[in-house]
Amino acid sequence: MAQTAERAPAGVDRGTLGRMLRQWLPETAVLDHPEQLRPYECDGLSAYRKLPLVVVLPDTIEQVQTVMRYCASQQIPVVARGAGTGLSGGALPLENGVLLSLTKFNRILDVDLLNRTARVQPGVRNLAISEAVSASGFYYAPDPSSQIACSIGGNVAENAGGLHCLKYGLTVHNILKLQVVTVEGDLVTVGADSLDAAGYDLLALMTGSEGMLGIIVEITVRLLPKPASAKLIMASFDDIEKAGNAVGNIIATGIIPGGLEMMDNLATRATEDFVHAGYDVDAAAILFCELDGTPEEVSDDIEQVQKVLEESGCTDMRIAQDEQQRQLFWSGRKAAFPAAGRLSPDYYCIDGTIPRKKIGYVLTRIAEMGQEYGLRIANVFHAGDGNLHPLILYDGNQPGELERTEELGGKILELSVEVGGTITGEHGVGVEKINQMCVQFDKSELSQFHALKAAFDPNNLLNPGKAVPTLSRCAEFGAMHVHKGELKFPELERF
Amino acid sequence: MQSVGQAGNNVDKEISLLVKQAITEGVPLRLRGGDTKAFYGRASEGQPLELRGHNGIVSYEPSELVVTARAGTSLAELESALAEHGQMLGFEPPHFAEGATVGGAIACGLSGPRRPYAGSVRDFVLGTRIINGRGELLRFGGQVMKNVAGYDISRLVVGALGTLGVIVEVSMKVLPIPAREETVRISMLCSQAIEQMNEWAGQPIPISGTCHHDGTLYVRVSGSVKGVEAAIGRLDGELIDEGAAFWHSVKEHRHAFFADDRSQWRISVPQAAPPLPLDGEWLIEWGGGQRWLKSDAQAVVIRKQVEAVGGHATLFRGGDRSDEVFHPLPPGLFNLHRNLKNAFDPQRIFNPGRLYREL
Numbered sequence: 001m002a003q004t005a006e007r008a009p010a011g012v013d014r015g016t017l018g019r020m021l022r023q024w025l026p027e028t029a030v031l032d033h034p035e036q037l038r039p040y041e042c043d044g045l046s047a048y049r050k051l052p053l054v055v056v057l058p059d060t061i062e063q064v065q066t067v068m069r070y071c072a073s074q075q076i077p078v079v080a081r082g083a084g085t086g087l088s089g090g091a092l093p094l095e096n097g098v099l100l101s102l103t104k105f106n107r108i109l110d111v112d113l114l115n116r117t118a119r120v121q122p123g124v125r126n127l128a129i130s131e132a133v134s135a136s137g138f139y140y141a142p143d144p145s146s147q148i149a150c151s152i153g154g155n156v157a158e159n160a161g162g163l164h165c166l167k168y169g170l171t172v173h174n175i176l177k178l179q180v181v182t183v184e185g186d187l188v189t190v191g192a193d194s195l196d197a198a199g200y201d202l203l204a205l206m207t208g209s210e211g212m213l214g215i216i217v218e219i220t221v222r223l224l225p226k227p228a229s230a231k232l233i234m235a236s237f238d239d240i241e242k243a244g245n246a247v248g249n250i251i252a253t254g255i256i257p258g259g260l261e262m263m264d265n266l267a268t269r270a271t272e273d274f275v276h277a278g279y280d281v282d283a284a285a286i287l288f289c290e291l292d293g294t295p296e297e298v299s300d301d302i303e304q305v306q307k308v309l310e311e312s313g314c315t316d317m318r319i320a321q322d323e324q325q326r327q328l329f330w331s332g333r334k335a336a337f338p339a340a341g342r343l344s345p346d347y348y349c350i351d352g353t354i355p356r357k358k359i360g361y362v363l364t365r366i367a368e369m370g371q372e373y374g375l376r377i378a379n380v381f382h383a384g385d386g387n388l389h390p391l392i393l394y395d396g397n398q399p400g401e402l403e404r405t406e407e408l409g410g411k412i413l414e415l416s417v418e419v420g421g422t423i424t425g426e427h428g429v430g431v432e433k434i435n436q437m438c439v440q441f442d443k444s445e446l447s448q449f450h451a452l453k454a455a456f457d458p459n460n461l462l463n464p465g466k467a468v469p470t471l472s473r474c475a476e477f478g479a480m481h482v483h484k485g486e487l488k489f490p491e492l493e494r495f
Numbered sequence: 496m497q498s499v500g501q502a503g504n505n506v507d508k509e510i511s512l513l514v515k516q517a518i519t520e521g522v523p524l525r526l527r528g529g530d531t532k533a534f535y536g537r538a539s540e541g542q543p544l545e546l547r548g549h550n551g552i553v554s555y556e557p558s559e560l561v562v563t564a565r566a567g568t569s570l571a572e573l574e575s576a577l578a579e580h581g582q583m584l585g586f587e588p589p590h591f592a593e594g595a596t597v598g599g600a601i602a603c604g605l606s607g608p609r610r611p612y613a614g615s616v617r618d619f620v621l622g623t624r625i626i627n628g629r630g631e632l633l634r635f636g637g638q639v640m641k642n643v644a645g646y647d648i649s650r651l652v653v654g655a656l657g658t659l660g661v662i663v664e665v666s667m668k669v670l671p672i673p674a675r676e677e678t679v680r681i682s683m684l685c686s687q688a689i690e691q692m693n694e695w696a697g698q699p700i701p702i703s704g705t706c707h708h709d710g711t712l713y714v715r716v717s718g719s720v721k722g723v724e725a726a727i728g729r730l731d732g733e734l735i736d737e738g739a740a741f742w743h744s745v746k747e748h749r750h751a752f753f754a755d756d757r758s759q760w761r762i763s764v765p766q767a768a769p770p771l772p773l774d775g776e777w778l779i780e781w782g783g784g785q786r787w788l789k790s791d792a793q794a795v796v797i798r799k800q801v802e803a804v805g806g807h808a809t810l811f812r813g814g815d816r817s818d819e820v821f822h823p824l825p826p827g828l829f830n831l832h833r834n835l836k837n838a839f840d841p842q843r844i845f846n847p848g849r850l851y852r853e854l
C-alpha cells in the first residue's frame with residue numbers, strides 16, 4: 001500500500017471508501033452502488049440481509065493484502081465471502097464493513113498426482129477439483145450437497161462435510177496446507193506439503209474458523225484414488241426408530257460404509273416428485289448405505305450389510321444395478337433441499353449432531369415438537385455421522401411464522417446438546433446459532449474463544465459478531481432462558 | 496512433586512487447584528503422564544505434576560465408534576479394552592515404554608505406521624477437556640463425529656506438548672480392527688521404493704503400512720479377507736509370517752535401526768520427495784512421508800535440505816536438547832504461536848520451553 005495514499009476519515013462513507021480502494025484495485029473490482037451490492041446482501045440463510053459499505057473482488061494475493069492493510073489501519077471490519085452458499089449467515093455483510101469476495105480466485109494452480117495433492121485458489125468450486133482430476137482416477141473426497149456451487153475456501157472456513165465423510169473424513173482431514181492473509185495483511189503458510197508441520201496445528205484451527213482468524217487465499221488439498229467399486233443399497237423401514245437403530249447395527253459389524261444417509265417419509269415424497277428415482281414413498285424412512293472399496297471388499301461387505309438390514313426389520317431392500325441407477329438413487333438425496341423448497345414457500349435447515357444411538361429418540365421428539373408448533377418438518381440427513389438436518393417448512397409471508405420457526409429450530413438445537421451432541425455439525429454458527437452457543441459453552445470457554453480470536457485479530461475486525469457470542473449477549477439470552485434449571489452466567493448482570 | 500487422584504475425589508478440581516496454586520506462586524509445572532516420552536521435545540524445567548492418577552475410561556460404546564478416557568489412563572489398558580470389542584486406535588500411537596498414557600499420546604501427537612492411510616492423532620480426536628493457564632476447566636468438541644461449534648481447540652492441543660494446557664480427558668473416534676492383515680516384503684532400492692509406494696497409494700489398494708530399510712520394502716495390507724487376498728496378489732511380494740512383530744518394532748522404535756548413539760532425526764517431507772542428499776542411515780515410513788535419519792550432520796545442514804523440499808526436521812532423540820529441537824518457524828507464523836501461548840497460558844506455567852524456547 002502506498003504510504004502517500006489519501007486516508008479516509010473515521011466513520012467513512014460508502015463513496016469515500018470506494019474511491020480509496022480504487023487506488024489499489026481495478027475499477028471493476030470495487031462495487032459501491034447499492035444496486036451492485038444487492039447480490040451480496042445475504043448468503044444461503046436469506047432471512048438475514050444487510051448491505052455492506054463496499055464489495056471488493058480482488059484477484060491477486062497482493063490485492064487482498066492491500067485491502068487488509070488499509071482496513072486494519074482504518075479499523076474497518078472485513079467479511080470474507082466464498083460462493084455465499086453458507087447456511088448460518090457467516091458471510092452476512094456488515095453495514096459498516098467491507099465484503100471481500102474471493103470468487104475471482106478461481107484457478108486450480110497445480111496438480112501433483114504422485115503426491116496426490118492439488119493446489120487451488122479459494123474461489124474454486126468444490127466439484128471442479130474432482131472434475132479436474134477425474135480422468136486420472138482421483139477425486140477430492142468431501143462432497144457437500146452444495147458441491148456444484150460452494151467454494152473450497154468456504155469449505156475450509158466451515159469445515160464442510162458431505163455424503164461420504166463417515167469413511168473419508170471432513171474438510172479438516174483432507175487438506176494439507178493453507179496460505180492465509182492475516183488481519184494486518186501479512187501472508188502466512190499454515191500446514192505443509194508434508195503430512196504434518198512444525199509447531200501448533202494451526203491448520204486444524206483455521207479449519208472451521210468461519211472467516212474469524214484470517215483470509216484463506218490458497219489451499220492444498222489431498223486427492224484420493226476413486227474406489228474401484230461402489231454399491232448402493234436402499235432399504236425401506238416402516239418405523240423411523242427401526243431405521244435409526246439399523247444405522248448403529250451396521251457400524252457394530254465393523255464395516256464403515258462409504259455413505260450412510262437417511263430420509264423420512266415427507267422428504268422421500270418430496271424428492272421422488274422432484275427426481276423420479278423410484279423411491280419407496282410408503283416407507284416411514286429409507287436408508288441409503290453405500291459400500292465402496294476393491295470389488296472383493298465390496299462383495300464381502302454387501303452380504304453382511306444385507307443381513308444386518310434384514311435383522312433390523314427393513315421392509316424392502318434394493319441394490320442399484322448399475323452406475324446409472326446408483327447415481328439416480330443418490331440424486332434425490334442430493335436434491336433434497338431444493339425438493340423441500342417445492343413443498344413450502346420457505347424452509348429452514350437445522351444442523352444439530354447427536355450420538356447415533358439417539359437418532360430414533362430425537363427424531364420422535366422433533367416430530368412432537370413440530371406438532372406443538374404447528375409446523376411440518378422433513379428429515380434428510382447424514383445418519384452415519386448422527387448429523388441431523390431437520391427442514392422446518394414455513395411461509396415467511398405469514399406473520400409470526402419465521403419467528404416460530406426460529407424458536408423451534410433453537411429448541412431442536414438445545415435438544416441436540418441435551419443428548420450429548422452439538423448445535424452444528426457442518427454449517428457453522430455464523431449469526432444464526434449464536435444464542436445456542438451460550439447453551440453449549442460456559443463463560444470461561446467462551447472467554448477462551450475470545451482470547452484465541454484476539455491472538456489473531458486483536459481489534460476484532462475479521463467477521464466481528466459472528467460465531468462466538470459476547471458474554472453480555474449470553475447473559476441476555478440466559479435471562480430469557482434457563483438451561484436445566486441452572487443459570488449459566490450467574491455473576492453477570494441481567495437485563 | 497505433586498500427584499493427583501489419590502483421594503479418589505474430584506480430580507479435575509484437584510488439578511485445577513494445583514494449577515491455580517502454581518500460578519499464584521509463579522512455579523512452572525512439568526506435566527507428566529507415564530514419562531515414557533520425556534526425551535521428546537526440548538529440556539524443560541518445572542515442578543512435576545503427575546497425572547497418572549487421573550485415569551479410567553469414562554465411556555465407551557462400540558457401536559458409536561467413540562471412546563472417552565481420562566488423560567492418565569494407560570494406553571495399553573485402553574487398547575485392550577477396545578480390542579475386546581474388535582476395535583482399535585486408528586493412529587496406532589507408539590508407547591515407547593511401559594506406562595504410556597492417553598494424555599501423553601495426545602500431547603505428543605505421534606502416530607504409527609497406519610497414519611498416512613487411516614489418519615493422525617488429531618484426525619481421531621473429537622473432543623477434549625483441558626485446564627488452561629488460568630486454572631479453568633474447559634470442554635471443547637464432544638463425542639460426536641462432526642462438530643463445528645467454536646474454534647477447534649481439541650485438535651489444537653494435539654502435539655502442543657502440554658504447552659497450552661493440561662489435557663484431562665479426551666474423546667476419540669475408534670476404528671474396527673481389520674478382519675485380516677498381511678505383510679509382504681520386496682527387495683527394492685530406496686528411490687524406487689518411494690516412487691512405488693506413492694504409485695500404489697494412488698490406486699485403490701487397501702495398504703495400511705509401508706516401510707523401507709536396507710534395500711527392503713515392507714508393505715502391510717488390511718481389510719476384508721477376500722480384499723486382502725486380492726491385494727497381496729497385486730503387490731507381488733514375498734508374504735512374511737512375522738508381520739505383526741515387524742510393525743510393532745518399527746512403531747515402538749525397537750527395530751535394530753533405532754539402536755544407535757548418533758542423533759536421531761524425524762524428517763517429515765512430501766511423500767514422493769526423492770531421497771535427500773544427507774549423510775547417515777535412513778528408515779523410511781509413511782509412503783515416504785516420515786523418514787528417520789541417524790546422522791552426525793549439523794542441524795542447519797539437515798534443516799536446509801529438508802526445507803528445500805517443503806518439509807521440516809525434528810531432532811527426535813539425542814543431540815543438544817537445550818537448543819531448538821523442532822524446526823524453527825518463520826517470524827510471522829511464530830508470532831501467532833506466541834500470541835496463542837499467551838491466550839492459553841499467559842504466565843507460562845505449562846511445560847515452558849518444551850516445544851520452542853520462547854513458548
Ligand SMILES: Cc1cc2nc3c(=O)[nH]c(=O)nc-3n(C[C@H](O)[C@H](O)[C@H](O)COP(=O)(O)OP(=O)(O)OC[C@H]3O[C@@H](n4cnc5c(N)ncnc54)[C@H](O)[C@@H]3O)c2cc1C
Nearest residue numbers: 082083084085086090144145151153154157160161211216
Ligand atoms: C443446498 C445446500 C446444501 C448444502 N449441503 C451441505 C453439506 O452437505 N455439507 C456442508 O458442510 N454444507 C452444506 N451446505 C452449506 C454450505 O454450502 C457450506 O457451508 C459451504 O462450505 C460454504 O461455502 P461457500 O463458498 O458458499 O462459503 P460462504 O457462504 O461464502 O462463506 C461461509 C463462511 O466462510 C467464510 N469464508 C468464505 N471464504 C473464505 C475464505 N477464503 N477465507 C476465510 N473465510 C472465508 C465466510 O466469511 C463465512 O463465514 C449446503 C448449502 C446449501 C445451500
